[in-house]
Amino acid sequence: MTGFRQAARLALHGMALQRDLGLRVAWGVCLSGWTAVAVLIADRRPAALGIVLLTGIMLGLLSALIASRARRGFATAGQLERAFALPVIGTIGPILSTADHLRAAARRRRFFAGVLGLICVYGLAVALCWLA
Numbered sequence: 136m137t138g139f140r141q142a143a144r145l146a147l148h149g150m151a152l153q154r155d156l157g158l159r160v161a162w163g164v165c166l167s168g169w170t171a172v173a174v175l176i177a178d179r180r181p182a183a184l185g186i187v188l189l190t191g192i193m194l195g196l197l198s199a200l201i202a203s204r205a206r207r208g209f210a211t212a213g214q215l216e217r218a219f220a221l222p223v224i225g226t227i228g229p230i231l232s233t234a235d236h237l238r239a240a241a242r243r244r245r246f247f248a249g250v251l252g253l254i255c256v257y258g259l260a261v262a263l264c265w266l267a
Contacts, residue, residue, distance in 0.1 A: 184261055 209215040212223040231239075 181261065181264055184257075184264060188257060 209218065212226050216223050
């Protein structure tokens with residue numbers, strides 16, 4: 136009868152852990168008697184979110200690298216000289232109007248707003264996983 140009481144006590148304790156902390160509890164019974172053993176299984180949602188975050192960062196870096204390699208122009212005069220093995224006599228700098236400056240500033244603001252939004256969504260997802 137003692138083994139049954141111990142098993143019932145562990146079962147109640149395990150249910151309380153599941154309810155209060157959100158932990159999953161696995162149960163096993165020893166073959167030598169009615170002694171119940173509770174094993175706590177760690178919740179894997181935060182680890183999965185971390186893996187998803189790292190995968191997203193790696194894919195973003197890879198796409199940025201591919202986009203930088205896909206450009207068909209030359210960024211500097213040195214690159215042009217190396218590509219054609221000829222000297223460059225002179226270069227013309229970029230001629231930007233006020234509208235071009237405003238478009239570039241708006242593009243930067245949208246980019247940083249998007250990055251901030253993604254960080255907020257990830258933080259919210261992590262917080263919801265910890266609360267659930």
